[in-house]
Structure formats: structure tokens, C-alpha cells
Amino acid sequence: DQQVKQNSPSLSVQEGRISILNCDYTNSMFDYFLWYKKYPAEGPTFLISISSIKDKNEDGRFTVFLNKSAKHLSLHIVPSQPGDSAVYFCAASDTFTGNQFYFGTGTSLTVIP
């Protein structure tokens, strides 16, 4: 049972434009969310996080939005750069009951120069 879903396996964006990656989850108990970036043959690199007490968290070009009622979060990258081309995973956790993170299947982002 996939509790975290990324329904878009791939996304292509022109350099300089906005990239929007989406993630949906089913467990209303999730209260902590992460976005990771992963290059081929490398481990995930932490990008940005958000807890359920917030609906937005910004770090430089990266902003994560959380819509708890819709059980949806999104990652915005503005402006997109070719070096942003990678696979992006969202992950969620119910920090109250456990430490396990549930990951989405990833979205492969290609930023076209």
C-alpha cells in the first residue's frame, strides 16, 4: 500500500522557469515531510523539510508547500537550473508513532538549458 505517491514520473522544464513537483499522501497522521534529490548511483541528498504546523517553508530557490486538508505537498524550484536535473523524492513520517519514512516513487526532473 503506497502511502506516499508521486504521480508524475517525469517532468521537463526550461531553464529559468519554475519547476513544480507534486506529492500526495494518504495517512493523515503524517506530520513531517521531506524532499530529497537524488543523482544516479548516489544517495539521496536532503533538500528541504516541512512539519505539519506550517504550510510553507522556503530555502533559497526551493519552497515546499503543504496542504494538510488535501494531503498534498509540492516542491517549487525557482528559477530552475540545469544542475537541478535529478530524481526528486518526497517522504513522510508520523513522528509520534515511529521513525519510519515512507517514500514516494520519485519524479525525474530535467531542466533544459
Add this chain to the structure above:
Amino acid sequence: GAVVSQHPSWVICKSGTSVKIECRSLDFQATTMFWYRQFPKQSLMLMATSNEGSKATYEQGVEKDKFLINHASLTLSTLTVTSAHPEDSSFYICSARVPGQGAYGYTFGSGTRLTVV
């Protein structure tokens, strides 16, 4: 920041042999480490939770006799894939909770790409 060092980053082994993957917390003590596995085009899935000084807790469907986890010290956890088969080829990654960072402090290793031939 807190770092977990994972080695090797990639390994190729023959079918039937065993492979050991190490995860070390470099600047903090990790009482608990988590081991994940990712098959192609799938998400990372938790395999087991290792606790320092005690037996690991395995997720349903994960063979504990095949995936041996040892967490003998506060800075080292190892995953040994015994009698590896081609279907064990996957991406393995560890994660640790960082003390003092509350419920939200986690860090991940860089992962190990295992190919069994």
C-alpha cells in the same frame, strides 16, 4: 551537520557470496539506524530498524537470516547480505536519527548500489 558515512558506494559480487555494508555516524551517536532498499522504479522501502546492543526489527517480508544487521556500537551499523542472489541487486541506504534535533532530525547515508552477478 550530522553525517552518516556509508560504504561501499557500489559493489559487484558473485551469486552465493556475502556482502557487508557499513554505516557510521561520524559526529554523533546513533542509537537507532534504519535500513532501506530501493528496487528500480520503486520507492525506498524500510527493511529493518537496528538498535544498538539489541536485535534488529525487520519489516514484514524481509528475511532476517538473509539480511543480517549488526549494531554493535553507537556509531556503527552493518547490513550483511548473505548468499546473495541476483534478485538482491538493489540500492541500499541507511538512515539515523540525530540526537538533539527533536522528532525531525534525520540524516541519510549516501547509499550502496549492490549488483549480484
